Amino acid sequence: MGIAIISPSRSTEIWEKEIIGIDNQIDIQVYPDIERFEDVTVVLLWNHPKGYLTKFPNLKLVCSMGAGVDHILADETIPENLPITRIVDPKLTFSMSNFVIMGVLNYHRQWTRYQMQQLERKWDMSKPEIPVHVGVLGVGELGGDLINKLQALGLEVSGYGNSPKNGLSYSYYYGDQLQDFLNQCNLIVCLLPLTSHTTKFLNKAFFQKCKAGTYLINVARGKHLEEKDLVEALDKGLLSGALLDVFSEEPLPEDHPFWSHEKIQVTPHIASVTNPKAAVPQIVKNYHNILNQQPLINQIDRKRGY
Structure with a gap:
């Protein structure tokens, strides 16, 4: 029995090397050159072709190659009783928080504005900083770490989530309290998990x-955002700007309006990138756990979607 890696949009060489480095007895097959489907017990996935897993008669475990699993759950052909795991890596959290803090401080201290004024040779000392109250949508592992670091910088922060939480050091809202949450904030960070409930959550309404x-920062998933509604909100002045790292279609098409919109900053999905050296040991451990009928680590709740 072995592992299949199915990642059409990524190079898999480092993943293969890391797996072999831990256990060189594991049989590895890589898409699209998979021939012995019956020999595969575990698959590693990132944006796999929908329905492809039906080819594996002895599949026991599906592993995401990142922290997100929405790309897996979008495939309705995957049996509901098949366990799914994700990657948990402190470096992912570290990188994500640092990226968002960069975006928050850029807006707070108007860094982009001053870069443009330098090109114009313009000396303007007015309004050198914009007071911010940061609202974080999604206060799980990533959101919680971000909030702690923003508070350490002395910034006002509120959180919003799906369910009630107690004993927090910041104001927290959930469920139908969204309007109360938004009334507090003038900078929104989206770190929501992508579920059927949160798809197109960032829309006109x-x-x-x-x-x-x-100001909006989206570093979660592109499908959280109704893109045409964002452009309209920016053009009408409902929002002052946006920093976007994720998009409904990636790479972002060359003719997409986000590239040239003066109020939008674009980065190519680099806020937090999976480190195979940290991810592969988790996958290999779960490979052995599934063979030995031991509990899995980092298994998701299929009903909650994360």
């Missing part, structure tokens, strides 16, 4: 609830 001039 959401933007209309925001305080005028709110």
